[in-house]
Amino acid sequence: MIRSQKFWAAVCAVIFAGSLIWCIVLLTMKPGDTVTITQDGKTLYTIDLSKEPDRTIEITYEGRKNIIEIKGGRVHILEADCPDKVCVNTGWLTAGIPIVCLPNKLVIEYADNDTGLDAVAG
Amino acid sequence: MKKLLAIVSAALMLVSCGSVPEQKHTRTLFCMDTYMTLTAYGDKADEALRSACDAMEILDEEWSVTNPNSEIYAANHAEGKTVPISEETEHIIKFAKEISQQTDGALDITIFPVLQLWGFTTDNYRVPDDSEIQKLLESVDCSKIIADNGSLKLPSDMMLDLGSVAKGYAAKAAADVLKMNGIKSAILDLGGNIQTIGLKPDGSEWNIGIRDPGADGIVGTVSVEDRSVVTSGGYERFFTQDGVTYHHILDPKTGKPANNGFASVTIIGEDGVNCDALSTSLFIMGPDKAEEYWKQQGGFDYIGITDSGELILTKSIADSFKLDSDHMGVKMTFVE
Structure with a gap:
């Protein structure tokens, strides 16, 4: 017993x-370190920023180019050959604010959101 | 028998713990020169979202300044002749004229030729001479537009652009479609122009970050139920020449980028169209006139961030607003 x-x-x-x-x-x-890079709705890359080494990725769309830079666990668009540079001006990716290149239909955003933010106005 | 009971009750307990959450559906699309993410909850949400996207795409086709098939394009190229317009186009033009009057011309949907002069429509940026600006400003006056009974007449030297009100209207139209389809909980992000329906599925309020106009990230978070949250700021579209930064929100009085003290203005209110129009208007007005306008009109809340990074917000939103941990020392002034 x-x-x-x-x-x-x-x-x-x-x-x-x-x-x-x-x-x-x-x-x-x-969590929340996974980033997706999509073009015109198609996922090109799914990247875990916490594991990704520093590097650049070049993406072309109808002859136009965006250069994405991953550095120290962060991601931004380093260069774009469109004149407006909205995507470059967006700076480093933060939760709730996707980096968007409209002419090239390119979107970089966090795959999952653990920040408690449902959206960002801006 | 006892064992069986124990197993059954244990299984029941497990099942009751994991109550099924409402199904989340998300759709993204490129529309109205922006990237949109629409999220709705419930069994029929996917179908409802598709209808909401369709509704916005129709508006985009009617209002595009570059699509030769759009009503606005037709009006802009009609050389002063009358063109037929849809009910929603008539509605939004009337609304924009009303806001223009109310805001003493801070918002004007006929500023488009000046925007073109600066190159903001083609991305061929340049700083125009004052004389060029003055000449074009003579044909900026939305009170001269006649929109009535399904037709639109625009003086031949004028051009229309609904950019400052279109997304707000689209957000409202999409929300109406979702509600008609029985959706009780949804959040629509039209490129930073946010529209919420009801509360989150768990019954809590939506947390909307307010973008920091001076850096990456946010300055704080506002919690809302069934509200629109719309921000205007000069940080998104701009160019720099000889060390001076020129942004795309032009003051219809000067024909130059508005420079009256605000780096961004966020409007929180029930009506998405109103919030969109007012975020641009109050940004152009600057802190003093914005406060005066709010005291006269009311019916909404605002959070302004000045060029020096201070916050000016209406007292009635203060309890719903939380500063981000990185901005704890920021000076806040309450308007009441």
């Missing part, structure tokens, strides 16, 4: 410890 009680106590302890560890893992995990 006592032995079986001990056994169940041990099982409960293991489950408790396991769930505690799982909670800690879930809470400390850094």
